[in-house]
Amino acid sequence: MPRLARAIAAVALALAAVAAAAKEAELQGDPSAGKAIYARCLACHALAYDRTGPRHCGLFGRRAGSVKGFAYSKAMKRSRIVWNEKTLDRFLANPLKAIPGTAMGYAGVVDRKERADLISYLKQANESALCGK
Amino acid sequence: MSLLILANDPAAGLARRSFLGKSGLLLSGAAVALLSGQDALAKGGKSTASDVRILNTALGAELEAIAAYQVGAESGLLEKPVLALAVTFQGHHKKHAEILSKTIAKLGGKPVSAKEKYGFPSETLKTQADVLRFAATLEKGAVSAYLGAVPVFGDRDLAKAAASILGDEAMHWAILRNALGEAPVPSAFMS
DSSP states (O other): OHHHHHHHHHHHHHHHHHHHHHHHHHTSOOHHHHHHHHGGGTTTOOSSSOSSSOOOTTOTTOBTTOSTTOOOOHHHHTSOOBOSHHHHHHHHHOHHHHSTTOSOOOOOOOOHHHHHHHHHHHHHHHTSGGGTO | OOHHHHHHOGGGHHHHHHHHHHHHHHHHHHHHHHHHHHHHHHHOOSOOHHHHHHHHHHHHHHHHHHHHHHHHHHSSOOOHHHHHHHHHHHHHHHHHHHHHHHHHHHTTOOOOOOOSOOOOOGGGOOSHHHHHHHHHHHHHHHHHHHHHHGGGOSSHHHHHHHHHHHHHHHHHHHHHHHHTTSOSSOOSSOO
8 A cells, every 4th residue: 555655646746747847838938929928018128228017127136126327116126136037027017016005006916827928928039139149 | 000001101191191090089089088187187186105106217217208209209219100109108208397397396206307317228219110019118117107006096096197197108008119110009918
């Protein structure tokens, strides 16, 4: 019985790993789909220059609220967030919940895959000529 | 039917007048929607500090849109009927900005002012189509921004008012797409 239990546990673990890998693969962002989602941001944001919202070039690794000359909310300046895939994912899911007091009065990108696509596009754009690379 | 095609085809005068007449009807509809929004904005009953921040962000975007249409109007790239349309749309954004500004002040906030300078990609605007595409991009973004703002207003009257502005922005986007020869309403839902 212990051997059978171990075998079942091993199979269960393997299945869980496969499921996790499948989920991970599913959440691999598609930059071309993300480009279309980025159109939602274009009332306030641009890649290369500040608008109602700050520029997105240089986003990854940048501390939130740190683009020189941009008038951020106090909440954003105090957030101590450094933008990366994880922090962007959390923020984009529900900006007002992630950083109460943010000026980004937007319900968020609720769909995980859409967020992954959007972040993937932002990463790609940040490594391209669009951001002077 | 494309405004660009109409603008370049002298034989299409009748169609052009028909198009502009139809646009006029659409704009009247937007004006009615906006009026209902103004009533809602004037109430400002259950508003929160968050609502004021959202309104101020919307105001900032509207002020930028006004400036963007000004760049387009002064570019010398727009032919007469297109220029008239751009000026009309700019007028709508001015009305949005005016009512947003008044509402923010009424709610105890400080309305943001227009920036002295905006960083528009003017160097990429070389043709009428470039200007229209740039404007369409901003209008589509505005639709998405208002769509994202509607559910997060604490005051449902403000949400209704924002939705009435959203409707106006969506019409701008559709007409600009039409002018570019693209399907004016490419999908059943906006996001």
